[in-house]
Amino acid sequence: MHIQWYPGHMTKAKRQMQEDMKLIDLVIELVDARIPRSSRNPDIDELGKNKARLILLNKADLANEACNEAWSTHFKERGFLVLKIDSRNRGNMKAVSALIAKAAEEKRERDRKRGILNRPVRAMVVGIPNVGKSTFINTYVGKAGAKVGNKPGVTKGKQWIRLNKGVELLDTPGILWPKFEDEIVGRNLALIGSVKDEILNREELALELLAFLKEKCAGELSARYGIAEEQEPITLLFEIAKSRNCLKQGGAFDEEKATKLLLEEFRGGKLGRISLERPIQS
Numbered sequence: 001m002h003i004q005w006y007p008g009h010m011t012k013a014k015r016q017m018q019e020d021m022k023l024i025d026l027v028i029e030l031v032d033a034r035i036p037r038s039s040r041n042p043d044i045d046e047l048g049k050n051k052a053r054l055i056l057l058n059k060a061d062l063a064n065e066a067c068n069e070a071w072s073t074h075f076k077e078r079g080f081l082v083l084k085i086d087s088r089n090r091g092n093m094k095a096v097s098a099l100i101a102k103a104a105e106e107k108r109e110r111d112r113k114r115g116i117l118n119r120p121v122r123a124m125v126v127g128i129p130n131v132g133k134s135t136f137i138n139t140y141v142g143k144a145g146a147k148v149g150n151k152p153g154v155t156k157g158k159q160w161i162r163l164n165k166g167v168e169l170l171d172t173p174g175i176l177w178p179k180f181e182d183e184i185v186g187r188n189l190a191l192i193g194s195v196k197d198e199i200l201n202r203e204e205l206a207l208e209l210l211a212f213l214k215e216k217c218a219g220e221l222s223a224r225y226g227i228a229e230e231q232e233p234i235t236l237l238f239e240i241a242k243s244r245n246c247l248k249q250g251g252a253f254d255e256e257k258a259t260k261l262l263l264e265e266f267r268g269g270k271l272g273r274i275s276l277e278r279p280i281q282s
Ligand SMILES: Nc1nc2c(ncn2[C@@H]2O[C@H](COP(=O)(O)OP(=O)(O)OP(=O)(O)O)[C@@H](O)[C@H]2O)c(=O)[nH]1
Pocket: 058, 059, 060, 061, 062, 085, 086, 087, 088, 127, 128, 129, 130, 131, 132, 133, 134, 135, 136, 147, 148, 149, 150, 151, 152, 153, 154, 155, 156, 172, 173, 174, 175
């Protein structure tokens, strides 16, 4: 499935991020724990190459726990400071603070040598659309300062959130990249809801999800919808429409409604904690 979504505000946002890199000490990169590979913007490594780096595996509550562990190890082995979190949960934020402090040690040392005391750590929060950047900032800060919404493209411009914890956070709009090298990356981003739904062929996406679930997560579809899994994706979709009584006017089964329902339930974790990617064994 060929998917591409790079609206104008993302080009602008990327330019702005490049500009703001000069002002910050640390890049906090949120990736989606269900697709840590596909949700890493390749531009970030280049943009943040001389900065301290932190990776948060966000929405870890929606991803498979064994995969979360494997991904944490994967990124740690590559020299990143990593934490898996549910950004809506305040209880996770103490560990984040500790990690930010660790990431900023070098900066503080540099400051000390130059006689600067207590200059706050400035961090830019980056990541793909809808990954939870604004939610993370609000929970970390303890109040709703940044606008949040369950669709991609909610944050349109940058916004500094100043804290009295010695940290300043910069919220940024989620950005994608002009071309996905791999079609699977586009598919994965669409499945978790980081691509605007209006540009997608949703039924095709649902069929790809069904094929994936049937193969990699045996039992989940039958547990949720009471259907036999050994059927073609298109039949599975029809079976879901049947089991959930998705009907058109006149009584025919409505695949479009079933598509919507399936994608929403997957995105909301109703089908269980499902990771779409595992680290490649090296
Ligand atoms: N289950 C779960 N949902 C989360 C988590 N973090 C954020 N969300 C939800 O994800 C949706 C998107 O959150 P936002 O904070 O607006 O995402 P964003 O990265 O700022 O998005 P843009 O501004 O569009 O780039 C909201 O519905 C949040 O409630 C998490 O850790 N777990």
